[in-house]
Amino acid sequence: MGSYFWEMIAGTTPALTLPLKGRESQGTPSPSGGRRGWGWFIKRWPILFSAIALAITTGSTPAAELRIGLSGEVTSLDPHLLASQPNLTVARHVFESLTDVDPQTRLIPGLAESWRAIDATTWEFNLRRGVKFHDGSDFTAEDAAFSLQRPLSIKGSPGGFASYVRAIASATAVDAHTLRIKTKYPYGALPEDINSILIVSRKNALNAGPEDFDAGRAMIGTGPYKFVRYQRGDRLELARHDGWWGKAPAWPSWDRVTLRVIPADPSRTASLLSGELDVIEHVPSADIKKINKNNNLRVTQTTSWRTILLHLDQYRAQPPGITDVSGKPLAKNPFMDLRVRQAISKAINRAAIAERVMEGLAVPAANIVSPGVFGHNAALKAEAYDVEGAKKLLAAAGYPNGFHVTLAGPNNRYINDEQVLQTVAQLLTRVGIITRVEAMPMSAFLGRVRKEETSFALLGWGSFAADLALRSLVAAPNPDKGYGAWNWGRYANPRVDALMEQALGSVDRNKRETLAREANTLAMNDLAFIPLHHQVVSWAMRTGLNYTPRTDEFTFAHHFTPR
Amino acid sequence: MLNFTLRRLAQSAVTLFVMSLLVFTGVYAIGNPVDILINPQADQAEIAQTIARLGLDRPLWEQYWIFLKGALTGDLGKSFAASIPAIELIFERMPATLELAFMAMLIAIVLGIPLGLLAGLKPDSWIGRSIMAGSILGFSLPTFWVGLMLIMVFSVQLGWLPTTGRGATVDIFGIPVSFLTWDGIRHLILPATNLALFKLSLLIRLTRAGTREAMLQDYVRYARAKGVPESNVVRIHVLRNILIPIVTVVGLELGSLIAFAVVTETVFAWPGMGKLLIDSINVLDRPVIVAYLLVIVFLFIFINLLVDLLYTALDPRVRLKGSR
Numbered sequence: 017m018g019s020y021f022w023e024m025i026a027g028t029t030p031a032l033t034l035p036l037k038g039r040e041s042q043g044t045p046s047p048s049g050g051r052r053g054w055g056w057f058i059k060r061w062p063i064l065f066s067a068i069a070l071a072i073t074t075g076s077t078p079a080a081e082l083r084i085g086l087s088g089e090v091t092s093l094d095p096h097l098l099a100s101q102p103n104l105t106v107a108r109h110v111f112e113s114l115t116d117v118d119p120q121t122r123l124i125p126g127l128a129e130s131w132r133a134i135d136a137t138t139w140e141f142n143l144r145r146g147v148k149f150h151d152g153s154d155f156t157a158e159d160a161a162f163s164l165q166r167p168l169s170i171k172g173s174p175g176g177f178a179s180y181v182r183a184i185a186s187a188t189a190v191d192a193h194t195l196r197i198k199t200k201y202p203y204g205a206l207p208e209d210i211n212s213i214l215i216v217s218r219k220n221a222l223n224a225g226p227e228d229f230d231a232g233r234a235m236i237g238t239g240p241y242k243f244v245r246y247q248r249g250d251r252l253e254l255a256r257h258d259g260w261w262g263k264a265p266a267w268p269s270w271d272r273v274t275l276r277v278i279p280a281d282p283s284r285t286a287s288l289l290s291g292e293l294d295v296i297e298h299v300p301s302a303d304i305k306k307i308n309k310n311n312n313l314r315v316t317q318t319t320s321w322r323t324i325l326l327h328l329d330q331y332r333a334q335p336p337g338i339t340d341v342s343g344k345p346l347a348k349n350p351f352m353d354l355r356v357r358q359a360i361s362k363a364i365n366r367a368a369i370a371e372r373v374m375e376g377l378a379v380p381a382a383n384i385v386s387p388g389v390f391g392h393n394a395a396l397k398a399e400a401y402d403v404e405g406a407k408k409l410l411a412a413a414g415y416p417n418g419f420h421v422t423l424a425g426p427n428n429r430y431i432n433d434e435q436v437l438q439t440v441a442q443l444l445t446r447v448g449i450i451t452r453v454e455a456m457p458m459s460a461f462l463g464r465v466r467k468e469e470t471s472f473a474l475l476g477w478g479s480f481a482a483d484l485a486l487r488s489l490v491a492a493p494n495p496d497k498g499y500g501a502w503n504w505g506r507y508a509n510p511r512v513d514a515l516m517e518q519a520l521g522s523v524d525r526n527k528r529e530t531l532a533r534e535a536n537t538l539a540m541n542d543l544a545f546i547p548l549h550h551q552v553v554s555w556a557m558r559t560g561l562n563y564t565p566r567t568d569e570f571t572f573a574h575h576f577t578p579r
Numbered sequence: 580m581l582n583f584t585l586r587r588l589a590q591s592a593v594t595l596f597v598m599s600l601l602v603f604t605g606v607y608a609i610g611n612p613v614d615i616l617i618n619p620q621a622d623q624a625e626i627a628q629t630i631a632r633l634g635l636d637r638p639l640w641e642q643y644w645i646f647l648k649g650a651l652t653g654d655l656g657k658s659f660a661a662s663i664p665a666i667e668l669i670f671e672r673m674p675a676t677l678e679l680a681f682m683a684m685l686i687a688i689v690l691g692i693p694l695g696l697l698a699g700l701k702p703d704s705w706i707g708r709s710i711m712a713g714s715i716l717g718f719s720l721p722t723f724w725v726g727l728m729l730i731m732v733f734s735v736q737l738g739w740l741p742t743t744g745r746g747a748t749v750d751i752f753g754i755p756v757s758f759l760t761w762d763g764i765r766h767l768i769l770p771a772t773n774l775a776l777f778k779l780s781l782l783i784r785l786t787r788a789g790t791r792e793a794m795l796q797d798y799v800r801y802a803r804a805k806g807v808p809e810s811n812v813v814r815i816h817v818l819r820n821i822l823i824p825i826v827t828v829v830g831l832e833l834g835s836l837i838a839f840a841v842v843t844e845t846v847f848a849w850p851g852m853g854k855l856l857i858d859s860i861n862v863l864d865r866p867v868i869v870a871y872l873l874v875i876v877f878l879f880i881f882i883n884l885l886v887d888l889l890y891t892a893l894d895p896r897v898r899l900k901g902s903r
Contacts, residue, residue, distance in 0.1 A: 089858045091660035098660060099618040172662040174629055175616035182625070209620075226662040248671060249850035249858075250744055278743055278848040279858075282727050287742040287848075290734045428861070459863045463610020477619070488619065498622025 082270040082573050085284045085296035086277050093235060093246060094226040095214040096167045098175050104212070105570055106252050106275055110150075111214035111237035114141055114160060114195070115207045119566040119575075120388045121321060121480055123207055127155065127215055127238060128195070133523035136202040137185075141195040148259040149217045150235075150242045157189030162218040164197070164210065180209040182498070202521040204528045208390075208480045240268045240574040251276045254573070268574035275573070288313065288556055295557040297571040301375040301431060307556045318565035319379050320553035321386045321478040324430055325489075326423070326440070326546040328357060328472055331506035335471030337422030341450065350419060351471070351505070357543035358399075359409035363447040364440055365401040370549055373435045378549035384477075384485045384536050386550040386567060391482025391519075391532030396540055398547075406447040418448025424464060425474030427455040431551055437474060440548070465504055473504055476551070478568070483519040483532035490544045491516055507544040584884070591880040598876050599650070602869050603643050611635055612659050612863035633659065646869070655873070656866035658859070665870035669852055673874075674754050675745055676844070676851030680836040682758065682767055683774035688829065691779045695786025696813065702791060710783060717780030726773040726846035733769060741766050743848035770847040774840055778832050785828055789821030796820075822893055830886035834879040 088102030095107035116126030128141040147155035164187045167177035183206060185198040199206060217236045224234035235243035240262060241254035254273040262268075276293065278284040281300040285307070287293045299307065299315060307313045328351040329335035340346050350356045366380035380398035385391055410418060423441055427434040434455040441451035451472075456464070464470055479485035492508035493500035499513070500506070512535050519531035540547065553569045562579045566572075613630050621629070630636050634645060649656060655666045698710040734742040746766035748755035757763025793799060794817065802812050841853035848854070852871060859867040 089861075091658075091858075091862075092662060094662070097662055098616060099620075100616070170662075171632060172657055172659075174613045174633060174659045175618045175621070176629070177618065179618045179620040179622070179625055182622070230661075230663070247745075247850060248668075249854055250848070276744060276848070280845050280848065283730065283743050283846055283848055286727070286730045286735055290730075290738060290742045292734070292742050457861070459610050459612075459615050459861060462614035466611065466614055484620070493623070495623035498624060501622050501626065502619065 080270045081272045081274070082295065082576055083274045083276065083293045084571060084573060085287055085293045086275055086571065087279055087281075087284060087296075087298040088277070089249070089279055090252070090277055092226045092230060093232075093243075093252075094170075094224075094229040095216065095237075096163075096170055096177050097173050097226050099177050099179070099212065100175065101569065102277070104214075105572075107214055108239065108570065109241040109252075109254055109273065109275070109573060110235055110239045110243055111216060112239050113211050113214050114143070115211045117211055117480065117568060119318070119564045119568075121390070121567045122388075123211070126211070127160070131207060133204075136521075136523060137199045139197045139199070139206055139523075140190075141197065143193045143195060144261060145193055147238050147261045149220075149238055150257055150259075151217065151220065152259070153217060153219060154192075155215070155217075155238050156192045157195040158192075159218045160195050160215055161187045161189050162221070163215045164213055166216065166221065167213065177213060180212045183209065202523060204522045204525070205481060205484055205520055208484065211480070241273055244272075249277060265577075266574075269577050270573055273573040285556075294561060295555060295563070295571070295576065297553075297555050297569075299554045299556045301377045304375070304377075304554060304556075312559055313556055314559050314561075315554055315556045316563055316565045317377075317552050317554040318567055319386050319388075320551045320569050321389055321480075321567050322430070322476050322551045322553075322569070323381055323384060323386060323478070323485075324378075324433075324436065324474065324476045324548045324551065325381075325384075326360075326472060326474055326548060327504040328360075328507075328545065329470075329505050330508075332471070336469055337420075337452070337471050339420045341417050341419060343420070346419060350413065350415060353413045354542065355409045355413040356415065357546065359406040359413070359447065360444060360449065361399040361543055361546050362402040362406040362409065363449070364399070364443050364546070364548065366398050366549060367401065369436060369439055373439050374432055374549065374552075377431050377552040377554065379552060381547035381549045382540060383482075383547065384489065384539065385479055385482045388567060389482070390480060391529055391536050393533050393537050393540075396537060403447055410448055415448070418450060420450045420452070421472050422452045422454055422470075423472045423474070424454040424456075424461060424470040426458040426461045429458040430474075430476045433474065433476075436548065470504070474548075475502065475504070477502070480568075481532060482536040483516050483528070486512065486516040486532070486535055486539060487520065490539045505545065507539075509539065509542060509544065512539045512542075512544070583887075587880070587884055587887075591877070594880065595873055595876055599646070599869055599873055600643065602872050603646065603865070604639065606863060606865045606868055607639050607642070610863055612865065615862050616660060655870040658867045659864045660859070660862055660867075665864075665866040666874075668855060668867055669870055669874055672850060672852045672855050674756060675849060676837055676840055676853060678756055678758055679767070679770055679774060679840055679843070679849060679851060680833065682771035683778065683836055683840075684829065684833050686771055686775035687778035687782050687832075690775075691782025692786050692825070695783040696790055696818070698783060699787040699790025699794070700813065702787070711787070714780035714783045717776045717783075720776075722773060722777065722842045723846050725776060726770070726843055729769045729773055730846070740769050745850055770843050770849050773847070774836060774843045778836065781828065781832065782825065785825060786821065789824060790817055793817045793820050819893075823890065826889055826893060827886055830882050830889070834875075834882045837878060838875045 086102060086105060090102045090106050091098055092103060095111050113126050114128040116124045118124045127144055127147060129144050131139060131141040133139050143157055149155055164181055164184060167181055170176055183199045183203040185200045187195060187197045190196050220236040221234050228234040230246060232243045232246060240257055240260045242257045244253040244255050246252050252275045256268055256271050278287060284296045285300060285303045288296045304315055307315055330352050333349055334345050335349055338346060370378040370380055382396040382398040383392050423437055425433060425437045437453045437455050441453045444451040465473060477485060477489060487499055488502045490503060490507060491499035491513050493503050493506055515531055515535035519528050519535060522528035522531060555563055555565060560579055562577045563575060613635060617626055634642060646656060657663060658665050658668055661668060694710050698707040701707045730742050733740045744766060746757045746763035747760045748757045748763060749759050758767060799812060799816055802816050840851060841857055844851045844853040845857055856871050
């Protein structure tokens with residue numbers, strides 16, 4: 017829809033790139049205006065309107081306000097109710113966590129200035145001094161201990177934060193600024209996990225439920241912004257917390273911030289083009305070129321932590337949807353043969369997918385995590401496109417004539433997901449693996465997956481660390497240990513599992529990263545799943561703004577600075 | 580009259596029951612909301628616990644029975660995603676949708692009936708022809724496309740009106756409304772126009788057809804022969820007689836405007852019930868979906884009842900009998 021729409025517009029109205037609002041009209045009118053249909057209108061309106069708008073804007077003070085268009089629906093302001101990116105995005109303006117992450121997903125101090133593991137199961141966090149909540153009270157270790165326990169007390173949530181604190185046996189305040197956390201087992205990923213637990217004020221949140229947060233009563237955090245007004249499904253208004261502990265250059269540039277929720281892609285872009293918003297996140301791939309051509313707007317991008325991959329059934333003798341070329345069941349499951357997995361990997365032209373299908377919004381992948389993320393192995397290179405090699409491997413595996421498979425995936429979750437599915441199917445069919453695509457909304461797709469009706473399925477995954485990603489995606493499913501909850505293909509490799517387990521059990525970060533990298537390499541060389549690409553995440557904004565693009569895809573008003 | 584109303588209410592109760600059963604089963608068949616909302620880091624035990632805590636592990640009939648017991652006491656369940664009573668979420672969003680729908684209907688009536696009359700009285704003039712041609716466009720262009728075009732032209736190109744969202748609100752009897760502030764009206768114009776377009780075309784065609792038919796009737800000829808001025812012929816004899824089908828259609832269409840403002844609300848990021856429904860369907864938030872559809876069914880029933888009562892006012896020959 018987006019692409020069609022913009023092509024339509026671009027064909028008739030070259031004025032798309034024209035400045036119309038006064039405060040953005042420092043540029044000269046675009047040379048492309050004129051001749052065609054709308055020319056008369058293009059020539060006159062900008063001048064007239066910049067004059068009017070200038071008259072209006074000069075009357076008021078140049079208040080430092082930032083208006084951001086978010087792409088995901090925020091369901092609740094309660095920071096411990098639902099672990100979804102949109103909810104966390106808004107909550108992180110008001111609340112902070114003990115550990116923070118930088119734009120490249122590396123851990124940095126947050127409300128804790130430093131932390132260390134005293135022994136294999138004990139961690140000590142030194143909390144920042146002089147931190148004030150929005151109501152003026154002091155932030156203490158009591159608040160931190162309370163916040164780490166609160167996710168467990170929330171009962172009505174379908175996707176809470178309990179997962180991030182399940183390793184914690186106890187969290188106790190040693191003194192006002194020291195927090196001691198005991199884990200149930202040696203667990204090196206604790207600092208990563210508690211990055212997702214936002215610290216609320218014990219006094220204000222003790223008996224508060226989601227409705228108290230939505231109403232603003234319990235929205236008392238330590239963050240750079242204070243709650244002003246919330247209109248569900250529409251906007252959250254914030255004001256700078258002048259008692260924030262941060263100093264320049266991290267000091268937020270904006271007195272007021274409005275976070276608008278506009279999930280419809282073309283509408284979000286239009287709101288930016290009209291000057292009603294200063295920033296939008298998740299720029300639709302079809303609009304990026306047009307925005308880049310606009311003198312008043314710019315786009316900033318980075319590789320996201322989201323890896324798009326294909327899970328392959330590796331546990332059933334006769335998985336659903338897989339037959340020989342004549343439609344009869346195969347004697348054995350072809351995906352269990354490494355050569356077949358390699359053939360599939362070679363048959364996929366990742367460069368073409370990244371460039372054409374994803375319109376540049378992807379980087380070919382060979383890793384479970386994106387470049388720069390903890391445990392990434394830069395030595396692994398994305399498999400080259402090799403049709404002949406793929407055919408040879410298939411023949412060697414005993415499938416010279418190929419076979420039939422069904423590839424399932426969502427059509428409303430990842431960037432251009434359905435087109436990616438279609439392209440992969442075409443490429444596989446070219447080497448003899450005749451592939452049928454079943455694309456459906458994420459809700460229906462996950463229902464099919466849970467009923468084990470798929471054997472070849474697309475999934476996207478973002479993680480802070482390779483060992484955490486391996487635990488969910490690659491470790492042999494083991495409900496007792498909580499491994500492999502998203503290992504749809506039930507790939508099982510005891511060596512990978514042992515390395516992953518050792519990595520997660522190491523409180524020494526260097527040792528842990530080496531082990532995680534090793535486990536990642538092993539799983540990728542064995543093609544536990546087929547990595548496709550890492551998505552690229554983009555923001556579009558006024559040219560007068562600057563934002564360091566974040567690998568974790570978060571949009572934070574306080575990190576935008578004027579240029 | 581009383582008998583009639585009571586009968587209607589009993590019929591409504593049955594409709595509501597059947598509707599809830601259908602929706603409940605339908606959403607259950609699609610999948611499990613926990614699958615889509617669960618924290619990706621959750622392990623198998625947490626997933627199982629969450630499903631059990633929300634009662635989603637029970638058999639469908641048992642889940643429905645629990646819902647029904649709650650519904651009879653006015654409790655339609657809590658939204659999974661927001662952990663707030665579903666009915667509260669819907670009522671919170673309702674003023675925005677009602678405001679949009681009423682504004683759209685107002686635009687459709689205020690423009691549609693006069694234009695339709697004009698086209699009916701002068702069917703062969705250029706103005707009659709252009710009105711009809713315009714109404715075809717209104718019928719055939721898809722709402723989302725027209726909405727985006729309106730945004731592109733009036734917001735992006737001309738900068739006259741805001742692109743998306745709802746403007747400033749003021750509280751009237753505790754209900755936030757935006758049509759009383761200048762900012763609110765500016766935000767309302769584009770989505771209301773977009774929503775009105777289809778209904779406007781419908782009203783034009785309906786009024787035109789009615790007018791053309793009425794103009795050929797004996798009573799019009801007789802009135803003319805009697806020397807009644809043409810304006811009175813149109814106002815008293817023609818308009819009055821064609822109003823019954825128009826009122827029926829307006830009534831029914833008002834319901835559909837409220838229920839199906841979904842596309843317009845999505846394009847214009849209008850924080851109404853329709854947008855809530857779409858978001859809820861995406862995450863299979865069953866309590867909200869069921870509650871929304873029940874509210875809509877109730878609205879339809881209520882509006883139909885109102886229309887029936889209005890008939891008696893417009894046409895004294897119509898009597899509401901228990902047998903209807």
